[in-house]
Amino acid sequence: MGKKQKKGQIGAFICGFIIFVIFIFPLYWMVVTALKTQVEIFEIPTPLWPRNLSLDAFKAQLSASSDTLRGFKNSAIIAVGATIISTVLSIPASYGLARFRFRAKKVMILFFLITQMLPSTLVLTSLYIMFSKVGLLNTYWAPILADATLGIPFSIIILRTYFLSIPKELDEAANIDGCGYWKSFFLIMLPIAKPGVVVAAVFSFVYAWGDLIYGITFITNPNMRPITSSIYNYVQQYQTLWNSTMAFGIIAISPVVLIFIFMQRYIVSGLTNGAVKA
Amino acid sequence: MKKQRKLNGGAKMGFLFALPAAIYMMVFIGYPMIQNLILSFKNVDVYSFAQPDNQVFVGLQNYIELFTSGNSILTKSIANTLIFTVGSIFFQFIIGFALALLFNKKFAGCSFFRGMTMISWLLPVTVAGLLFKFMFASSGGIINQFLVSLHIIDQPMEWLLHPKSAMVAIIVANIWIGIPFNMMLLITGLTTIPAEVYESCSLDGANKIQTLVMVTIPMIKPAIMSVLTLGFVYTFKVFDLVWVMTKGGPINSTELVSTYAYRLSFEEFQFSKGAAAANILFLILLVVGVFYIKLINEEEEIM
Numbered sequence: 001m002g003k004k005q006k007k008g009q010i011g012a013f014i015c016g017f018i019i020f021v022i023f024i025f026p027l028y029w030m031v032v033t034a035l036k037t038q039v040e041i042f043e044i045p046t047p048l049w050p051r052n053l054s055l056d057a058f059k060a061q062l063s064a065s066s067d068t069l070r071g072f073k074n075s076a077i078i079a080v081g082a083t084i085i086s087t088v089l090s091i092p093a094s095y096g097l098a099r100f101r102f103r104a105k106k107v108m109i110l111f112f113l114i115t116q117m118l119p120s121t122l123v124l125t126s127l128y129i130m131f132s133k134v135g136l137l138n139t140y141w142a143p144i145l146a147d148a149t150l151g152i153p154f155s156i157i158i159l160r161t162y163f164l165s166i167p168k169e170l171d172e173a174a175n176i177d178g179c180g181y182w183k184s185f186f187l188i189m190l191p192i193a194k195p196g197v198v199v200a201a202v203f204s205f206v207y208a209w210g211d212l213i214y215g216i217t218f219i220t221n222p223n224m225r226p227i228t229s230s231i232y233n234y235v236q237q238y239q240t241l242w243n244s245t246m247a248f249g250i251i252a253i254s255p256v257v258l259i260f261i262f263m264q265r266y267i268v269s270g271l272t273n274g275a276v277k278a
Numbered sequence: 279m280k281k282q283r284k285l286n287g288g289a290k291m292g293f294l295f296a297l298p299a300a301i302y303m304m305v306f307i308g309y310p311m312i313q314n315l316i317l318s319f320k321n322v323d324v325y326s327f328a329q330p331d332n333q334v335f336v337g338l339q340n341y342i343e344l345f346t347s348g349n350s351i352l353t354k355s356i357a358n359t360l361i362f363t364v365g366s367i368f369f370q371f372i373i374g375f376a377l378a379l380l381f382n383k384k385f386a387g388c389s390f391f392r393g394m395t396m397i398s399w400l401l402p403v404t405v406a407g408l409l410f411k412f413m414f415a416s417s418g419g420i421i422n423q424f425l426v427s428l429h430i431i432d433q434p435m436e437w438l439l440h441p442k443s444a445m446v447a448i449i450v451a452n453i454w455i456g457i458p459f460n461m462m463l464l465i466t467g468l469t470t471i472p473a474e475v476y477e478s479c480s481l482d483g484a485n486k487i488q489t490l491v492m493v494t495i496p497m498i499k500p501a502i503m504s505v506l507t508l509g510f511v512y513t514f515k516v517f518d519l520v521w522v523m524t525k526g527g528p529i530n531s532t533e534l535v536s537t538y539a540y541r542l543s544f545e546e547f548q549f550s551k552g553a554a555a556a557n558i559l560f561l562i563l564l565v566v567g568v569f570y571i572k573l574i575n576e577e578e579e580i581m
Contacts, residue, residue, distance in 0.1 A: 008383075009385045009386070012383050012385040013385050013386055013387055015380055016380060016381070016387060016388060016391040016392075017387070017391065019377060019380070019391065019395065020391040020394055020395065023394070023395045023454075023457075024394060024395075024397075026409055026413065026454065027398075029409070029413060029420060033412070042418045044423070045423050045427065046418060046420065046423060085302075089298050089302055090299055092296070092298065093295060093296040093297075093298065093299035095295055096291070096292040096293065097292070097295075097296050100289060100292020100293070101289060103289075104293060104296075105292065105296075108296055108300055110571065111300065111303065111308075112299075112303065114567060114571075115303055115307050117511045117512075117515075117563060117567045117570075118307065118311075118515075118560065118563070119514075119515035119536055119556065119560065120515075121536045121539045121540055121543075121552075121555075121559065122311060122314060122556045122557070122559065122560050123306070123307055123310035123311060123314060124544075124556070125317060125543045125549050125556070126311070126314045126317060127306065128543075128544075129313070129317075130309075130313070145306060146306065148302070149302075149303060149306045149307050152299055152303060153303070156299060181291045206400055209402060210404070212403070212517075212518040212521070212522070213517055213521075213540070228404040228405070228518075231404060231405065231408065232404055232408075235408055235411075235522075240415075240417075240418075242412050242415075242418060245408060245412070246412070249405040249408060249409060252402060252404075253401050253402060253405050256401060256402065257397070257401075259400075260400055264393050264396070267396070268393070268396065268462060
């Protein structure tokens with residue numbers, strides 16, 4: 001029995017390792033390509049590891065004149081803005097929907113659930129017309145306002161699960177002690193719900209950072225494009241400059257990868273709570 | 279169920295807490311949806327866009343034209359979207375399920391391997407799309423090189439320039455992106471099965487496949503249904519990946535309803551037609567979405 005179990009362990013480890021290698025290969029390939037010269041990329045067969053490591057592609061992307069850093073900055077502004085709006089609105093909403101009973105509650109939850117499933121194309125044309133009327137096209141506000149709608153439903157759903165898991169006695173006690181609703185919300189509930197808030201904020205940021213459709217539609221000024229939109233335009237221009245494109249891509253994904261490395265546990269719990277438990 | 283104590287003024291407070299987010303979503307999602315519906319019954323295009331006086335209601339004309347124009351791209355894009363969605367979900371689900379079964383065991387490195395496979399789901403889809411575009415390229419593309427060295431194909435092929443293989447390429451890329459989502463949700467389902475269940479199975483002499491079919495799958499049916507319906511909704515509305523990899527080409531062979539709606543509105547500036555196409559996409563999603571909401575409502579009594 002013991003031997004058989006050990007054998008199963010080794011088998012599982014080998015399977016896990018192979019899956020890991022296959023899964024991670026595209027990312028490995030992105031890094032390796034960014035470090036190759038153009039000549040090596042088009043060699044047949046192309047080497048699996050660059051013979052002469054070249055940082056030129058990165059240097060070119062990071063130079064002051066390139067679109068990369070500008071795109072990075074624009075994306076940071078847009079994603080942070082959207083995250084702030086989404087988190088600030090979602091926290092009280094999820095608290096209200098978890099803790100209180102009122103007539104419109106069911107309809108509201110349903111509404112947020114539905115908005116999570118809507119395709120961006122459905123509201124895109126109308127938002128475009130709306131933003132053009134009030135002069136928000138080609139400002140950061142247009143993608144910020146639109147990207148926040150990606151984060152809000154998801155944030156409310158996971159935060160609501162979070163608030164539901166906090167014992168009700170806690171805020172009842174606070175109420176008896178004379179804390180008003182606002183006070184007990186800020187002083188008691190919010191600190192406890194902090195991990196949930198972090199997950200919600202992370203997801204809002206990742207959604208906003210990854211957005212392409214709002215970015216390419218609302219911002220046509222090259223100086224204000226978010227990074228997804230600028231890499232998309234870069235590829236249209238420099239079709240086969242793959243090492244530069246991949247270096248650009250690595251810079252574009254770097255915040256998400258960092259978030260992933262440091263907050264993996266949170267992200268996994270957020271994904272499963274947000275999607276299954278609703 | 280424990281009776282919820284109504285605190286003085288509680289109902290009003292709850293409503294006030296939830297109101298700002300609800301208003302925000304009404305302004306930036308609800309209102310545009312209604313506007314989109316109205317727009318789809320009008321004749322707004324590049325000529326009448328700036329002249330509200332020339333915008334008139336044309337009834338269902340946009341919808342009719344989309345469906346009946348000779349060689350309707352809309353019909354084709356609906357079919358393409360179905361192929362894309364079913365193809366993606368089929369493989370995502372099977373591979374995701376297999377990985378969930380594997381990673382549900384405890385072994386050295388398990389949580390590391392499982393965690394790392396998650397990353398494909400979080401990456402900005404634009405970058406993932408470009409990465410796969412490069413890997414499928416005819417010159418310098420690693421997938422061609424790999425297939426040639428295995429003698430599966432004789433020479434590198436232009437994956438993204440042939441209608442059928444372009445569809446295969448976008449499906450493959452989407453499978454890579456979607457597997458972690460399937461895996462994580464199914465693992466959550468699997469962890470709800472108590473260990474005793476498996477013990478009694480092995481005592482009864484059931485083999486692994488019997489256990490899987492007779493016990494595991496029925497027990498995590500709710501998770502399976504969630505994964506499939508949510509997966510359908512999320513895949514059916516995919517835009518970025520296809521826009522980056524093929525832009526719907528070649529000759530509309532990878533045109534999805536979402537990319538077609540975008541093209542109509544923002545490349546051909548037929549805003550009303552684009553709105554109509556987007557509404558058709560919405561209608562299809564609505565059917566599946568209602569099914570999903572019913573499902574979780576039965577399952578957890580969330581409301």
